[in-house]
Amino acid sequence: MTESAYWDLHPDVLAGLALLATLYLLGIGPLRRRYRWAGGVAPWRVAAFFGALGVMFIALNGPLHDLAEHSLVSAHMVQHLLLTLVVPPLLLAGSPGWLLRPVLTIRRAAAVGQVLTRPLPALSIYTVVFTTWHLPIPYEWALKDHGVHILEHLLFIATALLLWWPVLSPLPDWPRPAPPAQLLYLFVAGIPMVPVAAFLTLSDEVLYPFYGKAPWQWGLSPLADQRLGGVLMWIGGPLVFLIAMTIVFFRWASRDVEPEQAAPARGGAHGTP
Template identity: 40%
Template sequence: MYEWNFEPGLIANLALIAGGYALCVTGPLRRFFPGSAPPTPVQVRLFYVGWVVLFIALASPIDSLASYLLTMHMLQHLLLAMVAPPFLLLGLPRWVLRPIMRVPGAYPVGSFLTNPVVVFFAFNAVFALWHVPAYYDLALRDERIHILEHVMFFVVGVLSWWPICSPMDELPSAHPLMQTAYLFFMSLPTTIIGALIAFAEAPLYPFYALRPRLWGVSLGDDQQLAGLIMWVPGSLIYFAVLTVVFIRWLNREDGDELRLEVRG
């Protein structure tokens, strides 16, 4: 119940992410990337913060507890889709993914997949679909489906943060005003889904009704708290980043106006 998840495939993939970064970004393979330069210490720290969040979400007891508490499963989903991806993206130097653009067709596909409108609908469709009770319970009962669910959350999570913190000049971040609108609308579906779960009068996920109750938390309280976790922290993440983006944009606009006045 409180076990760490050291499943070989999971650990191999986590090690590949951390090892690939160490070799290609901070290590000896960097010289094979055109235009490469040493990453800043902040970039390295941000990437490894994202990696640690990913490790905690998938390998810590949060993963095993998610089989008993909807609250823990919801927390796991937020870490996978909304917390780890932006840190990982911010930790990537702008040159590291550039070779991908040499692949025929990579640019139009990448441009489509990172379009704010496309990723808005893709992320929220995936997020909503996997919280439909039938699919949610299926993922909990079948480990292969559960892995697919987590992979999809992480992939659409990365894409959803691309318009905010793109690591590539070829597929840049959106304009700050677009980012502000995008982050506002991204907060709405998690708010709606979280509220529906929190205020549901009957248990939504039969799987948890058959599991032993932990820490004296009832089935109803667990479901309500899980909905609140999606609703409140999920929305606050977007609003916190929205605030930062908007303030930085205002400061830059004020700085540009001041420079124009000085030159005039």
């Protein structure tokens, strides 16, 4: 049994994070002022964006990544949950609409984006990508080829951005559906993760031979580790969507309450009872 995990830093990850941070700071700073895109950007948006970069740094470097890549299916599932259910919503929350608006000037990109960010295409694309990469053959391929592993993670983040777009769209041109539709969408969005989790949890054999040959960590056999990974996904995924549904519901409720509270005040101003 070994319990070693290292703070290994990956130059490709650091370069990607540095590029994203640089482009973001240029967009909300010099470019915003030069092209008069907006008067400013809310601090919470900046915090959300850099929070996403921080989560990516933790997920793709250090002990979590080391365990995910060499020893534990459960660590790998935590990594995938962070890359699909935490990073993308933070990136979208941190991006004001005016920062993304230049994309709309590219006619073909605008047309494709308008289609792909609709609920059905967005959820379908994400489901196919997420499910396919957890099948044994593609999963093993990614573990054995670093370039393929990078591609897998990029596809996870890109398709999860599509997944979250219908509830977090910062662009009026690619709008969010009404709150009831958002609630239904989030409920359905939590379903595709369940078969993958069940696949891992209920199997009586190790599905990924790579981990079957890996050193044990913390006394976990490969099969116990695989089942733990499935349970984490089974609980963690739906929990995130439940939290998102709760936020959408209370935002919707607060919008309905505000006009009702304002009506008596307006009536009183005109002398009506």
